[in-house]
Amino acid sequence: MDERVIIMGAAGRDFHDFNVFFRDNSDYMVVAFTHSGDQNLGEVGGAEGREYPLELAGELYSSGIPIYDESGLSDLINELNVDKVFFSYSDVSHNKVMNIASKVLAAGASFSLLGPEDxxxxxxxxxxxxxxxxxxxxxxxxxxxxxxxxxxxxxxxxxxxxxxxxxxxxxxxxxxxxxxxxxxxxxxxxxxxxxxxxxxxxxxxxxxxxxxxxxxxxxxxxxxxxxxxxxxxxxxxxxxxxxxxxxxxxxxxxxxxxxxxxxxxxxxxxxxxxxxxxxxxxxxxxxxxxxxxxxxxxxxxxxNVKVDNPSKIEDKRVLVVEDGPTLTHGERDQGIGEIAAEKYGAKKILDPRKNAVGSIKETLDKYEHIKNALPAIGYSKEQIRDLEKTINNSNCDLIISGTPINLKNIIKTNKKIINAKYTIxxxxxxxxxxxxxxxxxxxxx
The missing domain is CATH 3.40.50.300 (P-loop containing nucleotide triphosphate hydrolases)
Structure with missing residues (x-):
């Protein structure tokens, strides 16, 4: 095998790229995956300690492929004698992609992207x-x-x-x-x-x-x-x-x-x-x-906003829960729930930070652009418990949910929930x- 490779991912396209381009390709040996810190993988202990299983890796591999946190990329390039790093995740600014490329080049490896035809x-x-x-x-x-x-x-x-x-x-x-x-x-x-x-x-x-x-x-x-x-x-x-x-x-x-x-x-x-x-x-x-x-x-x-029982929003103190990825790495500061609250006359949209706990508080601290919405983050049972506690801690009259799921399928709360959705x-x-x-x-x- 000619070139030693790290695939940079976020638990998604990286595995697809491996399966289609690298798995049966003897020109390369994938020695590691790295995962960005945007996904808290909770129950499986984050990136560290995970591996891409031998059963999926193919005949060219005698063991599973380890997965590391992206923060250690520069050291990994040196420790694993890496020739090439392939970038393989989405929804990142061009500036960030080239910042990462600069880090890779400075560590002594080449930086690559696979094209659609690959x-x-x-x-x-x-x-x-x-x-x-x-x-x-x-x-x-x-x-x-x-x-x-x-x-x-x-x-x-x-x-x-x-x-x-x-x-x-x-x-x-x-x-x-x-x-x-x-x-x-x-x-x-x-x-x-x-x-x-x-x-x-x-x-x-x-x-x-x-x-x-x-x-x-x-x-x-x-x-x-x-x-x-x-x-x-x-x-x-x-x-x-x-x-x-x-x-x-x-x-x-x-x-x-x-x-x-x-x-x-x-x-x-x-x-x-x-x-x-x-x-x-x-x-x-x-x-x-x-x-x-x-x-x-x-x-x-x-x-367009579509809301169940919009008249029930008027003059209420509301907690807005939104689709998590749209607010976090999607960088939106407002979602459909907040739009519905404003349109239908909510008395006040409560600041979710005042009652946030655990991993939910950490998420809100990390994404400072989020102002009046609670992102529905739940990569693990622990995070879902934190989400439940944060919601139940809120002194609101009702919850406006802009996430496309039924919140009561994942949390226990006695608070009234009104769903807000988009129609295009x-x-x-x-x-x-x-x-x-x-x-x-x-x-x-």
Whole structure:
């Protein structure tokens, strides 16, 4: 084996890249994975002490591949005689990517990125990919809207998600979710992605080995909806590629990795949340689109607030709970719950920091831009307990939940919960036009 490699990841694309490009490639020996500190893996002790199992590593490996915390990268390069470091995670600024590259180069190794052609798998059934330039742009809402339309057309779509392998990797090689009981034991972050699809009657696949997942899905469905986590590039080669940009984060479409890759690859670019943005910011995204992907079709869209019993919010002191990743590494300072509180006349939005405990307090201390929302963080049982205590400590009249899960499925509380959700709607043309304009590509041959 010629080159000794570290793969930098965050428990997701890194394992896919290994399986597809490195596992049977004798030109390389992967001597370690590193994981960023953005994921607290709780029950499995964080990154340290984990390994990519021998059972998944393939015939070229005689043992599992160790996983280390990214903070020790420079020392690892020297200790393990590493020739090359491959960067393999998403939703990070271009500035951060190059900061990491500089660290790698200074430690004496080369720095690399795998391209889509290296790691995209070819499907025998059509693939409609829904991606974004950042996390929290509205992928799930659009995916759900498309699954409804496809079912009305007597098609049988299955949703495939980027992995979130926070448990036993051997058991997570192929994951299939269809019923509520399939979600037992998952993290909050996993439930946020899967539960809303199950409520729609959609089957969702995820896991570790996407070659095996793809071949299994091909036997069950006649079309795949790829829903990329964060702003990830599709694992499957898309027949139609739809990418969402966020009108509230103008410029991010050309300053985050790999969101800009998606922006450049898109067949359709959907600028979402325009009803909450100003014209200058919308025009910034339009101008960037014309510069780097003029051939993509452009759709303008609104995200509208949908709330159960909105009249119950008026004059209440509320605690807002939001989708965790959107607030944390997605860098949003406001989510749908806070928007609903303001729209429907809440008397006061309570500061979650005053009652935060344990890992929830640590998260709020780390992400200082979060002001009036409690991120629903729960990578472990301990974190879920901290979330429960933080919520129950709050002297609120009710909770407005902007997370897509039913909070009462994971915590015990006697507080009243009102759910707030987004619905996405096209402005210049219906979003379903994307399906209708590409029906020949999406009907199985």
């Amino acid at each position: 790691v995209m798998l070819d499907s025998n059934i059509p693939v409609l990919a829904i991606d974004a330039v950042r996390t929290g742009c509205g992928k799930s809402q659009l995916s759900i809207q498309f699954t409804r339309l496809l079912k009305e057309m007597d098609m049988d779509p299955v949703v495939v998600r980027e992995p979130m392998p926070y448990g036993d990797l051997k058991k997570q090689r192929i994951q299939r979710f269809e019923k509520e009981e399939d979600l037992v034991g998952l993290t909050v972050e996993e439930r946020e992605e899967y539960e809303q699809h199950l409520n729609e009657g959609n089957i969702v696949y995820s896991g570790e080995d996407y070659e095996l997942i793809l071949r299994k899905v091909e036997k069950e469905a006649d079309l795949i909806i790829w829903e990329g986590g964060n702003n990830e590039i599709p694992f499957f080669r898309p027949d139609v590629h739809v990418v969402l940009a966020d009108a509230l984060r103008p410029g991010h479409e050309v300053s985050y990795h790999p969101g800009e890759v998606n922006f450049r690859l898109a067949d359709y670019i959907v600028i979402n949340k325009e009803n909450s943005a100003n014209k200058t910011d919308i025009n910034t995204i339009k101008e960037n689109k014309m510069k780097i992907n003029p051939s993509a079709k452009l759709i303008h869209a609104n995200s 709607k096209g402005i210049n043309k219906p979003l379903n036009t994307i399906i209708k304009e590409n029906i020949d590509k999406l009907i199985p041959k």
